Amino acid sequence: MAILPGAGGLGGSRAKELIRTGRKLRGETALDYGLVNEVVPEGRSATERAMDLAARIAAHGPVAIRASKAAIQRGGEMACTNDDALEIERECYAEVVPTEDRLEGLRAFQEGRPPIYKGE
Numbered sequence: 470m471a472i473l474p475g476a477g478g479l480g481g482s483r484a485k486e487l488i489r490t491g492r493k494l495r496g497e498t499a500l501d502y503g504l505v506n507e508v509v510p511e512g513r514s515a516t517e518r519a520m521d522l523a524a525r526i527a528a529h530g531p532v533a534i535r536a537s538k539a540a541i542q543r544g545g546e547m548a549c550t551n552d553d554a555l556e557i558e559r560e561c562y563a564e565v566v567p568t569e570d571r572l573e574g575l576r577a578f579q580e581g582r583p584p585i586y587k588g589e
Contacts, residue, residue, distance in 0.1 A: 530565075530571065530574055530588075531588040532565055533571070533574075540557050540560075544557050544558075568589060573587070
């Protein structure tokens with residue numbers, strides 16, 4: 470396709486091989502290489518599996534989900550040391566601590582019920 474992949478995530482020698490040859494991979498090989506998290510079994514749609522995963526994520530506190538996404542994104546955007554990564558994590562965690570969702574999650578856990586998050 471005459472483009473350069475830009476998402477990272479693959480070791481040097483494998484990346485060189487795949488980028489330079491354009492070789493297509495079977496799902497199982499992509500899983501072995503760590504390029505995908507799972508391979509959907511035959512007979513099941515990838516969209517159905519993606520919707521299941523999205524529902525599991527959506528069941529958690531939206532403030533915490535956004536903060537975790539931000540921490541991962543910020544850490545990935547720069548070559549950071551472990552101390553830098555921990556600082557990013559602390560900053561994102563500090564955004565979650567004062568929220569009603571965090572308190573609701575704690576109450577729900579103590580009461581043995583599912584939490585009802587509001588994104589606040």
